[in-house]
Amino acid sequence: MSIIFKRHSVRKFTDEKVQDEIIENLLKAGMQAPSAGNQQAWEFIVVSKAEDKLAISRMHEFAKPAEKASHLIITLGNLNRTRFHRMIDQDLGACNENILLQATHEGLGAVWLGFHPIEDRTLKLKEYLNIPDYCIPFSVICVGYPAAEGDVKLRYDESRVHFDRY
Numbered sequence: 743m744s745i746i747f748k749r750h751s752v753r754k755f756t757d758e759k760v761q762d763e764i765i766e767n768l769l770k771a772g773m774q775a776p777s778a779g780n781q782q783a784w785e786f787i788v789v790s791k792a793e794d795k796l797a798i799s800r801m802h803e804f805a806k807p808a809e810k811a812s813h814l815i816i817t818l819g820n821l822n823r824t825r826f827h828r829m830i831d832q833d834l835g836a837c838n839e840n841i842l843l844q845a846t847h848e849g850l851g852a853v854w855l856g857f858h859p860i861e862d863r864t865l866k867l868k869e870y871l872n873i874p875d876y877c878i879p880f881s882v883i884c885v886g887y888p889a890a891e892g893d894v895k896l897r898y899d900e901s902r903v904h905f906d907r908y
């Protein structure tokens with residue numbers, strides 16, 4: 743099975759710090775994603791200070807895993823770098839998934855915390871991290887070493903597949 747079938751969300755982490763080179767590998771994976779017209783409009787903020795992780799963990803009710811993660815990777819879409827503005831969500835989705843898959847490959851745990859397009863969440867993140875108006879704060883990815891073994895359930899469902907016509 744490929745790494746795709748091993749990935750799952752991890753929300754509890756050990757205290758072990760993830761090394762900078764591994765964080766860089768995650769960013770390389772993110773930047774390797776496909777994007778509309780190859781526009782690569784992504785940017786990233788890497789957060790590792792305890793006070794910042796705590797503040798971000800309090801930004802919405804499902805953001806608690808951020809507190810104990812080793813690092814947070816905030817993925818941004820820079821609208822000044824786009825030619826195909828309306829495709830940017832799809833570009834960032836692919837970028838996020840690449841980071842999650844690379845995290846699995848590195849033996850890390852990770853979870854994608856949703857921010858965009860929920861405005862009260864993105865406003866908090868923009869204000870706290872000085873993100874300019876031309877950047878969409880897309881998500882926060884929590885990464886760290888998993889505190890427990892995960893359980894992956896396969897989801898293939900042939901009733902969702904249509905051939906030739908719906």
Ligand SMILES: Cc1cc2nc3c(=O)[nH]c(=O)nc-3n(C[C@H](O)[C@H](O)[C@H](O)COP(=O)(O)O)c2cc1C
Pocket residue numbers: 749750751752753804805807853854855856857
């Ligand atoms: C757009 C998006 C937003 C998400 N937001 C959150 C979140 O805010 N908090 C959280 O704990 N998990 C979040 N998740 C993770 C999902 O809950 C998780 O992917 C889903 O339950 C399937 O589980 P799996 O990742 O283990 O396969 C999000 C995932 C996506 C794709």
